[in-house]
Amino acid sequence: MNAFITAVSAFLPGQPVSNDDLERYLGKVDRLAARTRQIILAGNGIETRHYAIDPETGATTHSNALLAAEAVRRLADSPAIECLCCGTSAPDQLMPGHASMVHGELGGDRCEVISTAGVCLTGITALKYGAMSVAQGLSTNAVATGSELASTFMRTSFFQAMQGTADQPGKKEDHPAFSFEAEFLRWMLSDGAGAVLIENKPATDGLSLRIDWIEIISHAHCLETCMYAGAVKQEDGSLKGWREYAVEGETARQGVFTVKQDARLLNREVIRTLVGESLPDVAKKHGLNPEDIAWFLPHYSSQYFREPLLQQLRDIHFVIPENRWFTNLTSKGNTGSASFYIMLEELFSSGKLQKGERILGFIPESGRFSVGWVLLTVV
16 A cells, blocks of 8 residues: 555643542542442553543533644644544534544645544544545545544533433432443543544655555444443344434433443453454455564553453464553553554654564454454554
8 A cells, every 4th residue: 555654643631640530530429430430440450541621620621623633733744734534433513524623623725524433443444544545646645533532421510411300300320321331431531632644655754654454344233332322222232312312301311422331242242253253354365474563552441351352362373472562551541543543653752663563453443343453564
């Protein structure tokens, strides 16, 4: 593929937030939520993360579009953008598209914009569109981003709004907005953005990353929804969307807009399906062997999944030694669609990369189970 990443950037708002300081940013929680938080934090291994929140006032400091724009501005010596591709799990609004809002924040000249929808994989679908545009000669450069403003879903004030009004009684712990499915992600997700500049030739100075291929595979044909917002999961596994609840006046009481995760389904399928049933075919298609990989960048939501991932790689005979893994989950948190960009930026800036090394990215999405595999070569 005649497409090269010539610059990588990341933007993380505010100061690192430790586990002991979460309530200062997200608000105080009751005993039940505190107990859930303790359990989740013990398993996910995240020590610090970033929130676009002023801890003194509780005000949001950046919109999602502004987070992405700030990452784009940090791309060194970036030319006028011809194609702007932006992915996120949750745009600031239903309409217009996220990329249009990012373009509006950036200003500058006219360009093509594309917004990609989904969850964690949206940053990679944006990257693939930009790479294809450059490789096909439709543009001489493209900028791709992944960004998340997850904190707007995580604050106590938001959960209280989802509790409903006083004329809808019920114990808080029995309320959908405060279910384990919602609390699970409350202590997992955080804010951040990343961006890459894609050009049709390597940079004249320093290293670049040749995009060899990007594979995106959906398993939605055989698995039900696992992570969702703006809907309520029904007994049969289907989703009932927010517009139906709005008509019924049930939007708040049902906790429709909290982000939820079916943790049992996640544990059962995320590694088995998105690694075991995808990587062997991808490796065969591209003639890829584990010894070819100098750096493995896995996006996993929690340290809890590290050992199962390693075991699954053993089971499919594609073992990548852990000393070749690179992740910054513990210090940067789980930033969804931005996570791969934020990992890549830290590695790219580390001085550790050598010409000819290959980087394999693994980006799973539990929304309805999709996965992205990315192979880059240092040039």
